[in-house]
Amino acid sequence: MIRFFLVLNLLVGSVNFTIAQSIDSENLMTIGGETISVKEFLRVYNKNIDLVQDESQKNIDYYLNLYTNYKLKLKEARTLGFDKKDSYKKEFESYKNQLSKAYTTDKEVTETLVKEAYNRTTSEVKAHHILVRIQPGQDTLAAYEKIKALRSRMVKEDFTSLRTALHDGKSVFVEDLGYFSAFKMVYDFENAAFNTPLGQTSKPFRTQFGYHVVKVLDKRPSKGKVQVAHIMIANNQKDSTLVPENRIKEIFRSIQEGDSFESLAKQFSDDKSSAAKGGVMNPFKSGDIRSEIFVNTAFGLKEIGAISEPIQSQFGWHILKLISKTPVEPYEQIKVDLEQKVKRDARSKVIRQKMLEKLKQQYTISQPSLESVVAKIQKNDADDTWEVEASMEPQVFLKIESQELSYRDFLDLLNKNKRSFKASTGKSKFISNQYALFLGNNLFQYKKNNLINENEDYANVLKEYEEGLLLFDIMENKIWKGAQLDSIGLKSYYNENTSKFKSNSKITATIARSNKKKKLKAVKKMWSQGFSTDAISQKLNERDQALIFSSGDFEIDSPLIPKNMVFNKGISEIYSLDDNYVLLNISNIETPQILSFEDAKGAVISKYQSVLESKWLETLRNKYPIVINEKILSDLKKSIKTE
Structure with missing residues (x-):
């Protein structure tokens, strides 16, 4: 995902246009015989223009040149078969599957779950819990009986004593979880914690980790977020003569004398990520930082600008300054963020089931009789496979619209999941469960495969994924790696431009x-x-x-x-x-000195890459003829009105 966004940084943003309908479908240009319409050009321009800070770069001619370079690189990537590589196909399918999830969800159910998540964001639960881990192949009944017995002890016994006696960090975990809100725990655990009354211990429940019980110690409204600036002197110092406690006290006295907190943070704080910003940290909630004294001190500051006494955490000594306190934002303000989180966790299973019901109504489905299917499919105990008569394998088993799936397709799923079959459960139950999975998977797959025809927004975003991946691959192959591996070229460029590579004074x-x-x-x-x-x-x-x-x-x-x-x-x-x-x-x-090649190598590579890219683009412009419809371009310039 990271490398995709490295490329698509060129393809995001928005701007509004009034475009004459008469030229929207006209061809603006051709590159190597590939036609590009006004509509397609403006779609990409529209997504990029807000990122451009320099007004002169918003000029159509300037951007058209950038866009032409972009399309030339894509043209070359396809000519060289980058889109045929297995690695590309695999990654593209992964992106496609991820993207399609946004277009294959039940919005009503999603909103219900989002509102539930919001309500849990506005409050915090403090809890203890016991977990009995379940290892693969382990007797789950034994684990369940064990957690039931431990629940009785949790209700009656002192937590500290219980932890000392039981916690081994391997099979049994007895932990103080502190305060937490929505999304800090897996969904089933979160449900148990928020639904268990204050002071009570839940019934045993299962997650992917094993069996749990949770005891709710406190429920309170969320404190929201706090933002502080801090000056940190780390506990461990390279300079053995520097005593962290003494240094933080010196700094604190300077603050009391009227020195600027921000200036002191920039000069002395060992937290370099915040020091450059005058010590200012990102806003955080109660459970975001693993230091109780730091969190309590931050939330304990009352007035904006208030400064704490020096405190010591496991990381070092700190002085905190209150920047802001923010209550939990209104629902509409954080709805989009919550929705993304809901779709990423176990709540998505609820959404999937509701969407599946809709797909069954949307598409025409020809389904087999399960009773007949159970009778036709037999288990071959000799080689532990499920099978039908050979003549039946290619026959139609399930039909979704015009897509046909055979008995062989269904048998593949049965044999893939054959380990989940238990004789005690029975053949009919196993096949019924697998058919429900088979139908659901193929309904969603059919929906995904047809999204490109059903939804224009999806088609456009998918195209950007495709082009972004291709562009990254060819740039890496032709420029980035090429520059790094061209040791002779790098040395030659360095020798010709040594004055550009100097040390700082x-x-x-x-x-x-x-x-x-x-x-x-x-x-x-x-x-x-x-x-x-x-x-x-x-x-x-x-x-x-x-x-x-x-x-x-x-x-x-x-x-x-x-x-x-x-x-x-x-x-x-x-x-x-x-x-x-x-x-x-x-x-x-x-004074500044000419850096050796080894010391300057990073900078040399960067500048050499730019040289290679310029030469490469010149070659591509000769290889792929560029023809611009000047009349349409002129009309386009007149028709664009930015708001």
Whole structure:
């Protein structure tokens, strides 16, 4: 799925047009004999244009050139047989099956399940549970009897004692699940948890993991989401002299002195994913982060902008700043997201059954008499297969509209699932169950195969899948891998363009930072007099912790260094940085150096790929003649009106 979206980033978005009906069906151009209509061109343009930030690139001529390059690559991919490869066919069918699910669901049932999920999103359940795992081939009755006995103990006994006595992490799990809401557990488990009254223990129930019982300890309205910024000093530090607790306290004092939280986060936080954003994290719910103290502290902040005392989690030391608190969004606002989640979990089985009932009404079906089928099909115990008389195998067994399925098709399913047959259940029951599966599978398959004729939106999206996969494959084959494997070409390109591949300038320095300029004046004086950084810190931080020192190698675009700084060895001037001041003591300056081929290889490959692509497109333009209907293009430009 990932590589598909890498390509189709060029094919999403929307814009509204008023298009003269007279040219909608006209041919705009041909590429290598392939005709492209105005309608087809605009469909793709419509999906791409909103992503274009530069207004000049929304020009029809500019986009037509991009589109032509796109179609040339696809033309070459088909000429070379990329669409005939087994790997392509397999992946395309996988996408097709996934896409068709959106067009083969019962919307009414889906909405009912979505509303149920929403109601469970607005509340949280706290629970303990016991799980007795069931391994393949294991006696399920024994597991069921065991969970029944453990339920009795769960009702009566202390949870901690019970966990100590029973939990082995293999066959029996006794766990405190904390608070959770919809979609955090498998659907059957979720149903048991939300339907069990407060303080009660559920009856045993089964999921794919085994048999469970769940005890509901609390039910409460959801707290919604909270968003915080944080500064984290990790528990484990490369610098053995840096004590995380001391550093976080220094930073906290700086905040109290008026320093910018965002600036401190950018400079000192070890959570690099949020540091660049001033420490701002993505919004989260109660069960999203595995640190109770972090979650409780975040939700415990009352006012926007409030800052917590330093806390320690299993990850390190943190200071939190409240950015926002958001209650659970209104139903209409998150309906689409919930619908996608519903279709991905076990709720989809309910949707499938309802859709199956509709398909039985939509299509003409000629079904066999099950009584007759049971009589005709026999089990060959000698080789453990199901069979009919040889003359019957090609005969029509089931007909859906014009599609015919033979007895052989049904026997294939029976023999595929023969292990599920149990003599104790009986032949009739087994064949009846398998026929229901056979009918359902083929009804859905018929629907999927005909969607391209029944639904234009589906046909268009499917085409985008197809073209996206082809484009990725040929680009990977002709450009991306080609550039990486062309060692001679890469070396030659590097040698001809060495000036393009330089290292960043670096300095070795100690940086003093404070929100008080007079502090840095004192530092400058003491550095000039030969005092060590440790001595200065001890002296000037005696009354307050307004000074923070950082030592090491820094690239000149580091957030710790002012943008307008002039670099010279020795003690610098005092510069403003965000809402603070900085002073540098520079011991070494490393100017940009030409990178070796090995060090620059990633950048060389990237630039060389662009060169190869340009040359390749030039070849394709010569190979596949491009003819543009200039009159239609002119009419098209006049008819487009963006809103």
